[in-house]
Amino acid sequence: MGDIPKSDWKVQRYLYTRDISSAPLITLLLKYVDEIYQPRNEEEVMEILKMAKQEGATVIPRGAGTSGYGGVLPVKDIALFRFSSRKTIMIDTTRMDSFEINEDEQIVECSPGAVWWDIEKKLNKKGLTLRIYPTSAPSSTVAGWIAQNGTGVGSLKYGGIAENVTKIRVADFNGVKEVEGKDLKYYVGMCGTTGIITKAWVKVKEVEDMHYYAFHLPPHKAGKLVYEGEHYAALYLDEGYVKLKNQSFGTNLPEKDTLMIATTEKMSEGDEELGEEIWETRFYPMRVRKLGPGLVAAENVLPVDSIPAYLNALHRMVKQPNGSEIWYVKGKKGAVLTFIPSDERKFLNYALTWRQSLRALRTAKKMRGVPYSLGLYLSCESKLLLKQDYEEIREFKKKIDPEDLLNPGKVFPKGVFPLIIGIGQKVVIL
């Protein structure tokens, strides 16, 4: 394998069995990766893929590991209902972190491991800025977000990541290709099950003066106000989340439902000081984890008019202190992220608290909601999320990867996980 940086050190192999999630018992179904490669360019990615194909090894691409859906986790063969064991290789893209800014076309050509906030800092020096980015931007990578089909800051105006890349390059066992237009659907949100993204062209824009406003409003009024103007971003913090935020940040925000709007328009009402304070802390939604210590989370996307009823249902259902934040998205939808701090060291209680996440998903589905992403944990929901594209993408996957070597068990349901989550939604949480 030439001189591609590689590790099979046990500690590192152990560390790479983790992402940001910490779901109880899951570790029993995971294994150590066998080898970790850190390719420096596309040719090295191809070399690794060629070797994996020859050896019948499975391949998991990994960016910064900040996703909480298990998309980067190595699953035991037995948990995939496979009874002969296969070697598992991880492709860690963090050395492929370069990017090039095309000022005239307002496009950045990014290597897969480029970190969003590194890009933003360089763009700002040229009077440009990202149109959208995740709140994990200080560490998460370009390809990781594309493979998760994320939405984030700016998605109110500019939509999700699929609408903000013009083209990607992808490596699979047959070579490298450039993909654009409607074919992006075979890769965006597919968690590397259909190929390794080696390059992405991301749209950017000119920096504009931004104002931040805060309003204390119930969710139905907040949803209405957000879509009245052409705003850039909007974040809703319910009262429960503001309380958790005050405790974990040591702030003294008014403990009321609060909407923050970031906009280029001047608004006649709204608290600008509070708006700015909320904006400045947008990167740290998970800080509430320290209150557990540990966190149970649920993340579902709902039509804006279903959100008030969904939040009400959550408030009735969840007895422990909890809170939700909502990033509004183009097309009158909101990504609702609910946090329940829970002590990870108290195993039984922590495991039981995870039922609330499944209950939240079940409730969201009844209200025309969908899970935010699929990864490993929610592969049982892929038909719901991918809708009419599901069969077509599955056929495509079978064609390009008939032995299911590319990130098996993710997105396309297979083995124990979809069964557990599927049954969990129906039975365990009654």
Ligand SMILES: Cc1cc2nc3c(=O)[nH]c(=O)nc-3n(C[C@H](O)[C@H](O)[C@H](O)COP(=O)(O)OP(=O)(O)OC[C@H]3O[C@@H](n4cnc5c(N)ncnc54)[C@H](O)[C@@H]3O)c2cc1C
């Ligand atoms: C504090 C915090 C805030 C967050 N905020 C947001 C947010 O605002 N919006 C949002 O959508 N998410 C958010 N997330 C979730 C997560 O950060 C994002 O999904 C992020 O973009 C994932 O990037 P990553 O580099 O960490 O990818 P990873 O977690 O490493 O990987 C994610 C998936 O992509 C696949 N993948 C990685 N690289 C490649 C590649 N080169 N080719 C193909 N597949 C690949 C992996 O196999 C995996 O399935 C947040 C997480 C945290 C911890």
